[in-house]
Amino acid sequence: MGRLRAAGRKKEKELAAALAMGADRSTWTTKDVGEYNKLVLTSDPLSFDTMKTVVVRSLRFSPLHTLRGLRSYLKAMEFSERLQLEAAAFDERAEGTEFRIPFFVFQGDSDVLTPPEPARRFFDEVTAPVKEFALIRNASHFASFRHPDRFLDLMLTVVRPAITAQPVAR
Known part of the structure; x- marks a missing residue:
């Protein structure tokens, strides 16, 4: 929340979404958990830079991957989002x-x-x-x-x- 607040107007919409989720994680939906994870990672400069410049770039430009493979990777990430609620509740x-x-x-x-x-x-x-x-x-x-x-x-x-x-x- 601190990183989103510090970003000011640039992250106003994201801050409102995070506040709307509330602090009680037991009430969160799968979409809320996915959105929270995305906000945490994209508001942290090191995580965001790593996602952009290392993870995505390595998938896009690797001679071992194709555009179809990249599309499959993104679909797999989409699928795993459905499991995030269970993963977040895992003890x-x-x-x-x-x-x-x-x-x-x-x-x-x-x-x-x-x-x-x-x-x-x-x-x-x-x-x-x-x-x-x-x-x-x-x-x-x-x-x-x-x-x-x-x-x-x-x-x-x-x-x-x-x-x-x-x-x-x-």
Whole structure:
């Protein structure tokens, strides 16, 4: 809300929509959850820049993707919006915090959609044979897109050894 207010007239319509949703998330519709997520991401300069310059650009200009593939990606995003209400109501603690498999949380240190502090609190409650929490610096919700080199490094040096029991040869 602070970012929308700070934007003033430029984000007046978005601020009104956010206020109309109300603070009680249990009353939100699927559309409200999707709109909230969009407002959070587009009002945060780092997240918005990452979406525009990294995520979309990589899909548009990748030799591995076609325009049809991009259209499919956007349809998939549209489909996943229908699941957002359920996802927003999901209580990860109700599913348990004891795992018999490795558990990893890698995310952006500036994630505004899934803030690092609650993610860290949940991570601290988890019991697992191997677990690791890492913040990717100067990244938001799309950390693996913003800094694929750092994400790949974590996958190779932390995840791979934990699931294969073999360290990476360097």
